[in-house]
Amino acid sequence: MPAPAYAAQRPTGAFIAASWAALMVGAVVYLMGLWNAQMQLNEKGYYFTLLMYGLFSAVSLQKSVRDRIEGIPVTGIYYGLCxxxxxxxxALLTVGLWNATLAASEKGFYxxxxxxxxxxxxxxxxxIRDVAQFRSxxxxxxGAAAE
Incomplete structure (x- = not known):
């Protein structure tokens, strides 16, 4: 039996703004902390790579979950890898911070x-996906007809 169609509602402007703010504040503050940190460049690279990997995997997982809800095929292996x-x-961030020579407040900050x-x-x-689906x-x- 196929999954029921997902009927997206248009998110409110406040939720869209709050979502972008959370992404920007989190990423910018994390990167500012790395920029100003007194650690070796390879450590900064490790934490930067973890942020990029985490962002990609979170978005990929969200897309896979949403695809499955909407009945779009997603292989089990890809879903599991997400x-x-x-x-x-x-886990890598946790291990890195656990073993880092940083103050507890800095670890919590990251x-x-x-x-x-x-x-x-x-x-x-x-x-983004809800707005696109709502517009279509x-x-x-x-006002998508004007686009």
Whole structure:
């Protein structure tokens, strides 16, 4: 039995703004912390790569989950890899921070900025997809016919 069609509603402007703010604040603050950190360049590269990997895996997982809800085929291996990638990025950040010679407040700063970035990326991607789906279903309401 196919999954029921997903009927997206247009997200509110406030939720769209809050999602972008969460992504931007989390990522910019995390990167500012790295820029100003007193650590070797290879350590900064490690934490930067973890942020990029985490953002990509979170968005990819969100897309896979949404595709499955909408009845779009997603292979089990890809879906599983998305979950493993997200878990791995969080685990690698945890291990890195656990073993880092940083103050506890700095470790918490990086962890919270990282998680805020992941949440923001998922919410932004969801909003973009919801708005696109809403526009295609309701061009007369949202002005998509003019585009």
């Amino acid at each position: 979950w493993v990638s997200l878990g791995l990025s969080v 962890a919270m900025a990282f998680l805020l970035s992941l949440f923001g990326a998922v919410a932004v991607q969801k909003n 279903a309701h061009p007369e309401i949202d």
